[in-house]
Each structure stands twice: as structure tokens, then as C-alpha cells.
Amino acid sequence: MFRIRGAVLERIGSPRPYVESRPISVADLDLEAPGSDEVLVRVEAAGVCHSDLSVVNGNRVRPVPMLLGHEAAGIVEQVGDRVDDRVDDRVDEVAVGQRVVLVFLPRCEHCPACATEGMTPCQPAGAANAAGTLLGGAIRLSREGHPVYHHLGVSGFATHAVVNRASAIAVPDDVPAQVAALLGCAVLTGGGAVLNVGNPRPGQSVAVVGLGGVGMAAALTALTYPDVRVIGVDQIPEKLSAATKLGVHDTYTPQRATDAGVKADVVVEAVGHPDALQTAIALTAPGGCTVTVGLPPPDARISISPLGFVAEGRSLIGSYLGSAVPRRDIPRFVSLWRSGRLPVESLVSSTIRLDDINAAMDHLADGVAIRQLITF
Numbered sequence: 001m002f003r004i005r006g007a008v009l010e011r012i013g014s015p016r017p018y019v020e021s022r023p024i025s026v027a028d029l030d031l032e033a034p035g036s037d038e039v040l041v042r043v044e045a046a047g048v049c050h051s052d053l054s055v056v057n058g059n060r061v062r063p064v065p066m067l068l069g070h071e072a073a074g075i076v077e078q079v080g081d082r083v084d085d086r087v088d089d090r091v092d093e094v095a096v097g098q099r100v101v102l103v104f105l106p107r108c109e110h111c112p113a114c115a116t117e118g119m120t121p122c123q124p125a126g127a128a129n130a131a132g133t134l135l136g137g138a139i140r141l142s143r144e145g146h147p148v149y150h151h152l153g154v155s156g157f158a159t160h161a162v163v164n165r166a167s168a169i170a171v172p173d174d175v176p177a178q179v180a181a182l183l184g185c186a187v188l189t190g191g192g193a194v195l196n197v198g199n200p201r202p203g204q205s206v207a208v209v210g211l212g213g214v215g216m217a218a219a220l221t222a223l224t225y226p227d228v229r230v231i232g233v234d235q236i237p238e239k240l241s242a243a244t245k246l247g248v249h250d251t252y253t254p255q256r257a258t259d260a261g262v263k264a265d266v267v268v269e270a271v272g273h274p275d276a277l278q279t280a281i282a283l284t285a286p287g288g289c290t291v292t293v294g295l296p297p298p299d300a301r302i303s304i305s306p307l308g309f310v311a312e313g314r315s316l317i318g319s320y321l322g323s324a325v326p327r328r329d330i331p332r333f334v335s336l337w338r339s340g341r342l343p344v345e346s347l348v349s350s351t352i353r354l355d356d357i358n359a360a361m362d363h364l365a366d367g368v369a370i371r372q373l374i375t376f
């Protein structure tokens with residue numbers, strides 16, 4: 001057991017601004033040594049994602065107190081003994097001293113969902129995430145003897161994390177920590193939605209609705225395809241100019257895109273609000289596919305015309321963690337980054353301190369940030 005410093009969400013649904021209501025406290029807590037099939041990681045960088053905010057505001061109800069943060073990277077400091085044989089052949093990739101990307105939806109490699117090449121989220125991992133434990137059921141965090149829940153098996157807003165080894169993917173040394181952190185959620189989710197689900201052909205177009213970290217990563221990934229036109233849609237003008245700077249070919253507000261009759265073959269919705277999904281469906285061309293990655297509250301509903309899907313041969317599909325197999329896909333994104341075609345660093349809109357986490361949640365809720373990165 002040793003002392004770490006981390007950002008703990010104390011209560012759900014606090015009023016804004018969070019800099020005043022302070023739902024998250026940054027304080028010392030206790031972390032147990034890694035158990036079987038777990039690793040201890042010294043966190044170097046962690047990105048602030050809307051899915052963290054969704055726990056703070058209650059859109060995604062999770063147990064509290066919870067140490068937040070699910071997009072992070074760091075250096076392995078200790079490796080627990082191996083018990084699970086099925087992932088044994090790959091655990092050698094994770095050794096002391098290596099940099100790892102932490103992923104928020106590990107794959108146990110045992111359940112039927114894990115045989116779907118990433119298309120279906122791992123069942124035990126989903127259950128562990130909902131319960132606030134690591135894959136395998138452990139809780140390694142506590143404060144004055146009381147348990148503190150893990151966020152999506154990562155809890156990366158802390159100086160150290162213990163995670164299941166299936167949640168830690170090794171990356172080569174030349175991948176800097178700030179890039180590695182963003183690979184874990186924004187890039188794997190937004191990029192994976194393009195690579196694994198939308199997969200545009202030459203001559204096609206990709207539209208992205210919602211240009212935060214996830215949507216901008218989707219747009220950057222779409223720009224790596226030859227002869228694919230990329231369209232960015234957001235309601236905040238600064239997001240549209242940021243997208244233009246990154247090379248996105250056309251940008252629109254949702255209203256202007258609908259008025260102009262914009263249509264794209266692949267449309268990625270990366271907002272988490274039903275209005276945005278309606279926009280995304282309206283922008284999908286005949287024969288095209290709407291890929292939804294946003295996470296609205298469970299009771300959110302949309303209204304659609306079934307006829308449009310039939311008569312125009314369109315489809316609508318959800319994608320969790322970019323329908324990725326992290327061990328397969330993180331190396332694909334590393335190669336794209338290394339070739340200079342995927343400038344992951346450009347997703348970082350500011351670098352902040354762990355103590356500024358409540359203000360960071362306000363900035364995110366205002367929609368002004370792309371990715372705020374906490375460095376340790």
C-alpha cells in the first residue's frame with residue numbers, strides 16, 4: 001500500500017460552475033500493490049474527456065467516490081504475477097519501464113463478445129466499468145480505509161494507477177506521453193469509428209458532427225484516407241476554425257449544413273446529444289452509414305423516419321471505443337502518427353495541472369476545449 005495523489009469525484013450532479021461547487025477533490029489516497037494480472041503505472045499524462053464530465057453531471061451514473069480519468073498514459077513500475085493464460089502470450093509486451101496506453105474498455109479474451117474483432121464490447125469489462133472495479137473485480141483504491149471506485153478500469157487523474165494488464169497496451173519509446181494518452185480514448189474512439197466502422201472508399205466523404213477531442217480525432221483519421229472529402233460540423237464557430245486549420249475541407253454549423261443539403265457517405269456523431277444524432281442522420285447520403293459514438297443520458301430518445309433508411313439503403317450503427325481491439329489498433333494509429341499523417345498532438349488545446357480539474361470540467365462543458373491534457 002502506498003500514497004498517491006488523485007482527483008476524486010465526491011458527489012454527482014453538483015451545480016455549475018464547478019470551480020465553485022468543487023465536486024472533485026484533489027487529495028492523497030491509498031493504492032494497493034498490483035494483484036494477479038494487474039500492473040502499477042506511474043501516470044505521465046491524462047486527457048479530460050466528455051465521458052468524465054458525464055459522470056460529474058450525472059448523465060452516466062457511476063458509484064462515488066470515484067477517482068476519475070480514463071484517457072491516460074504512463075510508465076509501468078510493477079507487474080503482478082500472471083494467472084490468466086489467455087492473455088499470457090501478449091503480456092510480455094508489458095514490462096517494467098515501458099510506456100503504456102491505458103484503455104477504458106479492456107478485452108478479457110474469454111467472453112463471446114471478445115470473439116467479435118472489436119465490434120461488441122467485452123461483457124465482463126462492461127460490467128466491471130459499471131461497478132467501478134477493475135476487470136477481475138478488484139478495488140485497489142481507498143481513503144481512510146473506505147473504498148474509492150475506479151473509473152472505467154483506469155482512474156488516470158492520479159500520480160499512479162493500478163490497472164488490469166488487459167487495460168495497458170505497450171507503445172514504443174518514441175511515442176511521447178501526451179500522444180500516448182490521447183490514443184487511449186479520443187483517437188481509439190473517434191479514429192476507430194472511421195477506421196473500423198465507416199471505412200470510406202476513395203471518392204467518398206466523411207462528415208463529423210461534434211468537434212471535441214473525439215470528433216476531431218475522427219476528422220484527422222478521415223484526412224489520412226486518399227481522395228476522401230472531410231466535413232466538420234459543430235455549433236461553436238471556434239471549433240470550425242480549429243478544424244479548418246487542421247485541414248478539414250468544409251465546415252458548417254448544424255443549421256447551415258442542413259440548410260445547404262450537405263450529404264456525406266460516412267457520418268460520425270461525436271456529441272452525445274439526441275439533436276446531434278438527428279443532424280448526423282439527416283446528413284447521411286443514400287447508401288451511407290451514420291456511426292454514433294456519443295454517449296447521451298440513458299433516457300435520451302430520437303425521432304426517425306424508418307422509410308428513409310429503407311428507401312435510401314442507409315444504416316445506423318453504434319460504436320464503443322471505436323469498435324477497436326486495442327492491441328491491434330493502437331499500433332495502427334502509432335504508425336499513422338509516426339508517418340506524420342495523424343498529428344495527434346494537435347488535439348491538445350491546453351496543458352493543465354491536476355489541481356485545475358474542476359475548472360477543466362467547466363471549460364469542457366462550455367465546449368471551448370478540444371483536449372485539455374493534465375501532465376504530472
Ligand SMILES: NC(=O)c1ccc[n+]([C@@H]2O[C@H](COP(=O)([O-])OP(=O)(O)OC[C@H]3O[C@@H](n4cnc5c(N)ncnc54)[C@H](O)[C@@H]3O)[C@@H](O)[C@H]2O)c1
Nearest residue numbers: 050051210211212213214270271272293294295320321367
Ligand atoms: N463511444 C465511446 O467509446 C466514447 C468514448 C469517448 C467519448 N465518448 C462520447 O463522445 C462524445 C464526445 O466526447 P468529447 O470528449 O469529444 O466531447 P466534447 O465535449 O469535447 O465535444 C463535443 C463537441 O460537440 C459540440 N456540440 C454540442 N452540441 C452539438 C450539436 N447539437 N451539434 C453539433 N455539435 C455539437 C460541442 O460544441 C463540442 O465541440 C461524448 O458524448 C462522450 O461521452 C464516447
Ligand SMILES: [Zn+2]
Nearest residue numbers: 049051071185
Ligand atoms: Zn473518453
Ligand SMILES: [Zn+2]
Nearest residue numbers: 108111114122
Ligand atoms: Zn471479454
